[in-house]
Amino acid sequence: MSEFGDILGDKSLNFSIRIYNLAHFLNEEKHEYRIADQIFRSGTSIGANLAEAQCAVSRNDFIAKIYIALKEANETLYWLQLLYSVRLLVKDQYDSIYADCLELKKLLTTITKTTRENEGKE
Helix, strand or coil: CCCCHHHHHHHHHHHHHHHHHHHHHHHHHHCCHHHHHHHHHHHHHHHHHHHHHCCCCCHHHHHHHHHHHHHHHHHHHHHHHHHHHCCCCCHHHHHHHHHHHHHHHHHHHHHHHHHHHCHHHC
16 A cells, blocks of 8 residues: 555554544533644644655655654644643543644654665665
């Protein structure tokens, strides 16, 4: 499917769907529009930047897109922590979605590190 493989593509898409649903919940049930917008932007940007990386014009472009996805994952973790801290998410919701985002962050960290290490080997 992609150079990331089906696993990362599926995980990022499924995470985007979870973020979409979370933002919808925050808007409709909690009337929390500002944070919903922020987490929607950062959470869905992870997968969007992975999609852009698939069409990178160079290794540096590829690394830049992956790194942006990594930064967006880190920002999303922040918003999730905030939502939990102000009690807009219950512990089970928080633990589940936070774990998914943390897994994406770890995968992106590995890709970034491996790609940079392999730069001089080709």
